[in-house]
Every structure is written in structure tokens, then in C-alpha cells.
Amino acid sequence: MSIKLNALLKSPWVFHLSTGSCNNCDIEILDCLTPRFDIERFGMLLAGSIRHADVLLVTGSCNRQSVERLKKLYEQVPKPCLVVAIGECALSRGMFIHSYNCPEPLDKIIPVDVYIPGCPPKPEAIIAGVVKLIGKIKNKK
Amino acid sequence: MAKTIVPIGPYHPLQEEPEFFTLTVDGEKIIDIDVRVGYNHRGIEKLSESKTFDQSTFVIERICGICSTSHPFAYTRAVEDIIPMEVPERAKFIRTIIAEGERIHSHLLWLGLAGHFLGYNTVYMWAWKLREEILDAMEILSGNRQNYAMFKPGGVRRDIKAEDIPVVLKKIDSIIPTAVMLKKAVIDDPVLHARTKGVGILTKENAINYSALGPTARASGVARDLRKNCPYGAYDRMEWDMIVTENGDVFDKVVVRVLELFESIKIIKWCLNNLPKGEIDAKIKDIPPGEGIGHIEAPRGETFHYVRSDGTNRPARHKVRAPTFMNLPTYKATILGQTLSDATIILAAIDPCYCCTERVAVRNIKGKKLLHGEDLVRMSQQKTELLRKKMGVK
Numbered sequence: 042m043s044i045k046l047n048a049l050l051k052s053p054w055v056f057h058l059s060t061g062s063c064n065n066c067d068i069e070i071l072d073c074l075t076p077r078f079d080i081e082r083f084g085m086l087l088a089g090s091i092r093h094a095d096v097l098l099v100t101g102s103c104n105r106q107s108v109e110r111l112k113k114l115y116e117q118v119p120k121p122c123l124v125v126a127i128g129e130c131a132l133s134r135g136m137f138i139h140s141y142n143c144p145e146p147l148d149k150i151i152p153v154d155v156y157i158p159g160c161p162p163k164p165e166a167i168i169a170g171v172v173k174l175i176g177k178i179k180n181k182k
Numbered sequence: 183m184a185k186t187i188v189p190i191g192p193y194h195p196l197q198e199e200p201e202f203f204t205l206t207v208d209g210e211k212i213i214d215i216d217v218r219v220g221y222n223h224r225g226i227e228k229l230s231e232s233k234t235f236d237q238s239t240f241v242i243e244r245i246c247g248i249c250s251t252s253h254p255f256a257y258t259r260a261v262e263d264i265i266p267m268e269v270p271e272r273a274k275f276i277r278t279i280i281a282e283g284e285r286i287h288s289h290l291l292w293l294g295l296a297g298h299f300l301g302y303n304t305v306y307m308w309a310w311k312l313r314e315e316i317l318d319a320m321e322i323l324s325g326n327r328q329n330y331a332m333f334k335p336g337g338v339r340r341d342i343k344a345e346d347i348p349v350v351l352k353k354i355d356s357i358i359p360t361a362v363m364l365k366k367a368v369i370d371d372p373v374l375h376a377r378t379k380g381v382g383i384l385t386k387e388n389a390i391n392y393s394a395l396g397p398t399a400r401a402s403g404v405a406r407d408l409r410k411n412c413p414y415g416a417y418d419r420m421e422w423d424m425i426v427t428e429n430g431d432v433f434d435k436v437v438v439r440v441l442e443l444f445e446s447i448k449i450i451k452w453c454l455n456n457l458p459k460g461e462i463d464a465k466i467k468d469i470p471p472g473e474g475i476g477h478i479e480a481p482r483g484e485t486f487h488y489v490r491s492d493g494t495n496r497p498a499r500h501k502v503r504a505p506t507f508m509n510l511p512t513y514k515a516t517i518l519g520q521t522l523s524d525a526t527i528i529l530a531a532i533d534p535c536y537c538c539t540e541r542v543a544v545r546n547i548k549g550k551k552l553l554h555g556e557d558l559v560r561m562s563q564q565k566t567e568l569l570r571k572k573m574g575v576k
Contacts, residue, residue: 061222065247065328068291075294075310104224136241139232140225161247161328 046121049095050175052084053123056094060111060147062101065161066128070098078164083172096123096171102130102137103147115151123174126153127167129160185213188522203513203529210521215513230500235261235469238497239333242487245502247328248291251284252480253502254333256487259414259476261335264469264491270461273337278415279453280324280332281478282446287316288481289439289446292530293368296436299526300377301563305368312360319353322346337463347454354447361447365440373570378433382516382528385430392512395483395505397438398532402430408479415478420452432531468495480505482532506532523565 057070073080074087088094091114103111115124126147129135137143147153157170188205206214226245230238242253255277262269269277290313297305317327323342324330332338368374384394389402399406407424409417425441427434471493477486483505490499509532517528 061224063244063247063250065244065250068247068328072310072314075314076307077311077314102224104222106223136244137224137229140229142223142225160244163327 043121046178049121049123050178052086053095053171053175054086054088054093055096055098055171056088056091056118057098058091058100058111058114060099060101060107060131061104061143062128062130066100066131069161069164069167070100070127073164073167078168080168080171083168085171091117092119094118094122096125096174098125098127098167099131099147099151099153100127102134102140102143103145103150104140104142105144108145108150111150123154123178124151125155125157125170125174127157127170128162129158132156132158135160188525205517205522205525207522210523212517212520212522212525215517217510217513227500227502231497234495235335235466235491235497238500239335240331242502243329243331243333246504248288249284249480249482249485249504250329251281251333252478252485253487253504255281255415256476256478256480256485257489257500258333258335259478260474260487260489261466261469261476261491261497263474263476264472264489265466266474267336267464267466269337270464271458272341272460273462273464275416275453275457276332276338276342276462278417279342279450280320280330280338281415282449282453283316283320283323284330285446285481286443286450287313287320289443290316292439293364293436296527296530297368299530299563300374301566302374305364308360308364308367312357312364315353315357319350322350322353334463335469336466337461339463341462342454342457347457351451351454354450358447361443365444368440369437373566374436375433376569377566378436378527379429379431381432381524382520382531383429383431384512384516386428388512388515389430392515393508394512394532395508396479396481397435397442398483398509398512400424400426401434401438403428406484408477408484412477416453417449419456420449422449432527435531469493482506483509 057067059067072078085096091097097115097118099111101107126132130137131147134140134143134146155170155174157166159166162170186207188207189203204216205212226241229241233241239254239257242257243250245253290309294306294309294313297303297309320330321327323346324332324340332340384398384402386403388394389399389404394402394404395406403426405424405426408414410424422445425438425445427437469491471491473488473490475486475488477484479485485505486503488499488501489497492498512532513529516531517525520528
């Protein structure tokens with residue numbers, strides 16, 4: 042494992058990106074920050090800018106407007122970066138699979154490391170997903 | 183005159199409709215605003231036409247995560263309007279309970295984020311902590327924290343079990359002391375007064391002219407609440423007050439929402455205590471050709487649905503109008519002439535997309551200066567800090 046990746050895992054800063062979701066996943070991500078779940082315990086912080094982020098939390102079903110912007114944003118993240126797809130829409134477009142405005146699933150656009158299913162996934166599930174991701178990379182050493 | 187253009191957006195993950203704001207700024211003063219919507223387009227109306235009347239409720243629910251009750255509620259009322267039919271009494275009560283639960287968590291969510299933008303992170307944390315209790319209660323009632331999936335044309339999908347009622351009542355009672363504390367902390371705070379009173383005023387005349395809806399209109403003295411004006415569900419059964427204030431500034435919008443929390447708690451408690459027995463579903467067989475409208479009071483204002491049926495099992499046309507669509511143009515009346523550091527809270531005051539402000543880049547036309555979204559929130563928080571010192575409040 043590279044030094045960079047090792048350093049990243051100590052305290053992953055997450056950036057939250059909505060590509061046309063219904064807000065539920067986004068609210069649940071914010072919920073993780075509030076007193077009951079408090080992800081800062083694990084060293085996770087919500088980064089204000091994508092250039093500070095180590096982990097991308099992507100929600101929503103990637104509509105035509107957001108695909109271009111998503112690609113641009115992914116270019117701006119310092120690498121290595123980990124991508125977590127949150128919610129059914131980001132995984133497989135869920136209910137919007139037949140929509141004319143949601144052409145591609147997320148993992149066809151950018152590489153995805155972890156998939157967290159649910160509509161919306163509970164905050165516990167989101168935290169567990171990110172913790173699992175960190176564990177998986179550490180074991181690869 | 184050196185004009186500066188401030189683009190805000192388009193991606194703000196918190197609310198239903200991502201918008202793109204262009205603020206034209208002269209120094210600190212905002213002199214023009216332009217709003218562009220349509221970034222979160224998922225083709226829901228068209229998708230709804232490809233699904234059966236029953237399946238559509240699930241798509242409609244995902245228009246917005248926070249309004250995941252309001253939209254199905256309006257849609258089912260529109261479908262019932264086509265037939266036309268009455269929903270069983272018990273279903274009406276269950277619908278009311280779920281809708282009010284949603285109102286509480288939506289208002290708390292807004293209050294928390296408004297606090298955050300003003301530099302009151304304590305309010306943010308308290309409000310969201312309180313919100314968890316409501317989500318727990320909703321999970322007991324419906325099985326999910328959000329996206330309750332309780333609605334179907336003709337009634338509700340899931341009954342409320344008798345043994346759940348005391349648990350939920352206890353949960354709701356337990357939040358009242360914290361809510362009262364929060365109300366005092368928000369309404370009696372001198373710094374908050376200085377920061378929000380007289381800021382972003384929407385006059386009564388403008389509220390009527392712009393057809394403002396929901397708390398935005400009620401804060402300006404327009405007594406417009408569908409739950410009272412055109413009762414549906416079980417709202418006409420119990421005593422509750424419509425909260426109307428006169429000034430129309432940001433502070434009044436806060437007050438309206440905070441006081442509505444208590445009305446909603448009152449309504450839920452009354453409904454749970456007086457839940458009638460009986461059927462929960464009228465079991466609609468088929469939907470005749472025709473058209474129907476359904477409108478209900480969502481946390482942000484009136485949600486309007488129009489459904490046309492051609493006699494098949496799918497809607498032939500489905501039109502949705504969300505409340506923010508009507509409230510957005512009021513920016514023209516509220517934000518012009520205000521300072522940039524007040525922009526975040528004025529934009530947030532109608533309960534639209536807050537996260538927009540986290541993606542702002544302030545750009546001088548000549549491209550000399552570049553500020554970011556955090557800078558705008560920081561400016562807002564610094565102003566509060568300054569006021570706090572000036573007034574000698576800790």
C-alpha cells in the first residue's frame with residue numbers, strides 16, 4: 042500500500058456529491074455528522090471543497106446535466122481517492138432506470154469502490170460501509 | 183460602478199430542486215438576482231405515466247426526500263378526485279399523523295441549517311438531535327426513517343398497531359421539553375434578533391403578488407394554509423392554530439416554523455389519542471376516465487398534483503407543482519438591496535436549497551478575486567460573531 046493511501050486512511054475526509062438524488066441519502070449523510078451518529082469519532086470529516094476530499098460519497102441517479110459535472114469534479118479530487126456509491130439510485134439508478142434523463146449508472150462513469158444499498162440507507166449502514174472500505178484496503182497490504 | 187456577479191449552484195444536495203442563482207453585486211449590496219431551475223430533472227412525470235396508479239406512489243415519493251409524504255398525499259387525493267370517493271376515516275387520521283410527523287422533521291431540519299449558516303452550530307446540533315427522535319417515531323409507525331410508503335390511492339398501506347401508540351406518544355412527549363428550550367434559545371436570543379429582524383422583508387402585498395405559499399406567506403401576514411382554508415385529512419376535527427406573523431422578515435419565518443412545530447405535535451397527539459377504528463383502505467377497483475386535482479399543505483407550502491386518467495390502469499398525464507417553485511421568485515422582492523453576508527440566510531429563509539451556499543464562487547468580473555462557498559458562509563458567521571461582541575453577549 043502506498044504511503045499516500047496509508048495516510049489517507051487515518052482520517053478520511055469525505056465530500057458529498059449529489060448527482061440528482063431525492064435528498065434522502067444526502068440528509069442521511071448529514072445525519073451521520075450530528076450528535077447521535079457523530080462520524081468524527083472515526084476521524085471522518087465532511088470537507089467543504091472537493092480538493093480537500095479523500096472519499097467521495099456519491100448519491101443520485103446521474104442525470105444528463107450532472108454527468109459532465111461529475112466527470113469534471115472527479116478530475117479535481119486528489120488521487121488516490123475512494124468513491125462510495127450511496128443509495129439505490131447511485132448503485133443502479135433504482136426507480137429511475139427507465140427515465141429518459143438518467144442515461145448511465147454511476148460505475149460506468151467513474152470507478153466505484155463501495156456500494157451501499159438502501160433507499161435511503163440508514164446512517165449506520167453508511168458508517169459501516171465506509172469503515173468496511175477502510176478495513177478492506179488495510180488488509181490488502 | 184463595479185458590478186460583481188456571484189454564481190451560486192447549481193448543485194446543492196439538500197433540497198428537492200437544485201437551482202442556479204446569479205447574484206449581481208455592487209460592493210456589498212445585492213442589486214440583481216437570477217434563478218435557473220431544472221438541474222435535478224429525472225423525468226418523474228413521464229415515469230409516473232409509465233407505471234400503474236398504485237406503483238406511481240413510490241415514484242412520486244422520491245420527488246423529494248423531505249417531502250416524501252406531501253407528494254404521495256397530493257397524488258392520492260388527485261386520484262381519489264377522479265373517481266370521486268371518500269377515504270375511510272381511520273386512513274384519514276393515519277395520513278394526518280404521517281404528514282405532521284414529516285412537517286416536524288422538515289422544520290427542524292431547516293432550523294438546524296439556518297442556525298448553521300448564522301454561525302449557531304449549537305442550534306444545528308440540537309435541532310438535528312431532536313429530529314432523530316421524530317424519525318424514530320416515524321420508523322415505529324411506518325418502518326422507515328424517510329420514504330414512508332404509507333400512501334396508496336384509496337387509503338393507506340399500513341395500519342398503526344394499538345401497541346405502538348403509547349410508545350410513539352411517549353417519544354413525542356419526550357421531545358417537548360427540548361423543543362421548548364430550543365424555541366426559547368432561538369426566539370429570545372438578542373444576537374439572532376439583530377441578525378434576522380428587518381432582513382429580507384417580504385411585504386404582505388408582495389407575498390400576495392408573488393403567490394408565496396406556506397410559511398413564507400404566513401410570515402408576511404397572509405393567512406394561507408390549506409389545512410384550515412380547505413381542510414383535508416383529519417385537520418378539521420381538532421383545535422389547532424394557524425401561525426401567522428406580520429413582518430415578513432427572516433426572523434418571522436423562523437418564528438412561524440418554530441411555533442408550527444408545537445401545533446404539529448398537538449395534532450399528532452390528538453390524532454393518536456382519537457384514532458377511530460375501521461378499515462384503512464377503500465380498495466379501489468378501477469379508475470374511470472377523467473381528471474382530478476389534489477393539493478395539500480406541505481411543510482414548504484401548497485403541493486399541487488394534477489392527474490388525468492383515460493380509463494386504463496395508468497395515468498395519462500401527471501403534473502406536479504412543488505411549493506418552492508412558487509416561493510423562489512420572492513427572492514426578487516426580498517434579496518435586492520441586502521448585503522452579501524445576509525444572502526445565505528435570506529436564500530435559506532424560504533426553505534429552498536441551503537447547500538447551494540456551500541458551492542458558491544464569488545467572482546469579480548475582471549477575475550481578480552475568487553471566493554468560495556465557505557467564504558460566504560464564513561462571512562455570514564463572522565457578522566454574527568461581530569454583533570455578538572458589539573452587544574456584549576457570549
